Amino acid sequence: MGKEEIKKNYLEKIKKFRHYNQNYYDKNKSLVADAEFDNLKVEILDLEKKYKFLKNPYSPSSSVGFKPSKNFQKIKHKVPMLSLGNAFIEQDLLNFEKRILNFISQKENFEIFYSAEPKIDGISASLIYKNGKFISGLSRGDGKEGEDITTNLATIKDIPKKILSKDFPEEIDIRGEVFIQNSDFEVLKEKFANPRNAASGSLRQKNPEDTKKIPLKFIAYTFGFEKGLKVGNQFEFLKKLNEWGFKTNPMNKLINGVKNLMINYYEIEKKRTQLNFDIDGIVYKINNFQLQKRLGNVANAPRWAIAHKFASNKAISKILGIEIQIGRTGALTPVAKIKPISIGGVLVSNATLHNEDEINRKDIRVGDIVTVERAGDVIPHILSVDVKKRSKNSSKFLFPNKCPSCGSKTIKEFNEITKKNDAVRRCTSEGYECKKIAIEKLKHFVSKEAFNIEGFGKKIVENFWKLKLIKLPQDIFLLDFKKIEKMEGWGKQSVANLKYSIEQKKNISLEKFIYSLGIRHIGLENAKLLSKYFKSFSNLKELSKNNKYNELLNIDGIGETQVNSVKNFFNNKANLNVIEKLQKILTIKDSLFQKKNGLLKNQTFLLTGKLNGISRVEAKSLIEENSGSTISTVSKKLDYLIVGEKPTKRKVETAKELKISILDQNQFLKMLNKTS
């Protein structure tokens, strides 16, 4: 079919779609069954996916007037807006509680009270109040920086603009969820895939008058920065929110122990379908604020809260094909292309098959009728195959032993730790030599948690790659902007913006830089650990020069898997070349993790044995918060050995031999001015 013909066919479908839509809205008439209507939508979307030149303002894909605007000002949150870890089954909750008890060094009989709050699936917002007046409102953004959406938020009736209560704090960021009720969503169905998209789209309208037309609701549940808040626990805080004029979830409950959390979970899950808003789980927060504070955060989620997600939605569909995707680390991931089907309000056409072993284990074949599951925001996956419905001439799926992108051999690595072959098959190319891997590496490099170059998304990476504008990470900083300016879809202003965003990111923290390199097994948390330990990039490079990788094992949290991966990374010439080029272009800031002049400045510690009422992790945090550092062996580098109950004898003896100061718990706490 020629381009013209494709376009003609597409426009006919759009015309039909508009016709059905108009009848539905203006005349309240359904001309076709829902399924047929959905089918038409899918056909249009498929065509657009296949032929990038197809576009139309009336297409179901087009969110005309609801596109997120770039015009909102970015503002830093005074206190970051964190996300939550997930739990799915009772064991996850038991582990969560156990981690907490370990951290605060308490036994199982210690009773923990939780505020259990149904988790509304909307958009979170932070409302800043000063002296009882609503001053401004921000979206979550990346958690650190949000968009100023004050005028749009101000149109929401549930948000009090003035609070006169005497006990309302002098300053406070009230946080909660903006959402749309299912009954209100009915009339917006055509424009948005689900209520959540509708809430997000309307919150970010350029014109607040447009936001006003959509009945948004707000439920409050936490706070960020505060001055003058006189409340000691979450449940009391929720009560206060009500008194101050905010809406809170009427199903919030104060519950103790995992058993009771489970009872409440099943009760709410049963009620779920009758509610007028979507909930995707229950948030549990340790009720006591003091305890919350003591527990603190890990990476970007609090230790004291977790989201208990509801079981997924399932549907039956057919596998149309199996595609092999190649990831940043060379992993070959099979993806099933399935006959599009709506699961829980979202149209699903892809399902992950995880890896080669999974396909073999479940004997998944093209043409199979399968049950697909979609749980929360996780990528849908195949739950089971209906073997009875399989056609006689179906054949087993053969996993490619050559990389579909570059033709290199694919292998399953032997894992030294599990003493088994990995379940994942990988492309053996050097990395940047394989087109698909290189593109994925570049996407990772510019991604939010890494360089976070505004306006440089995945699509641009793909596009620039195709046009041979970028091949390696350093090319991003050496772009030919004159050439881009002449390209379709680009103009002087957009190129100037891009140039500016790239320029800005030449100054980067060590932690982000390490993460952006995309070293296997070095995610955000490990990148943080490495940057904390090495302080500067040259120190890390030194290690590779001297081949002293085992030193990495000194870092609490870094194991053999990570060490091997770092070693492999630095032994690869292509990687070294990229690093060298980047170092010339960038300013990599030394890590400034520790308080510069804390009480334990320049001192190293090692803990042996059990402390009373303080866990290992907490002791380590305490040391680091006060500018000290911890090491894991007794050597001349050690300044203090902290000895708890049942210490390792050898450590104590070696410390004595080396004349290292030995502290008991009290002496240690005294150093921090914290004696009990």
Ligand code: IVH
């Ligand atoms: S507390 C400090 N409470 O869940 C932890 N969040 O995955 C984070 N959410 O971005 C906020 N109901 O959009 C909290 N009662 C509730 C919530 C809730 C829904 C959302 C919120 C947040 C996400 C975290």
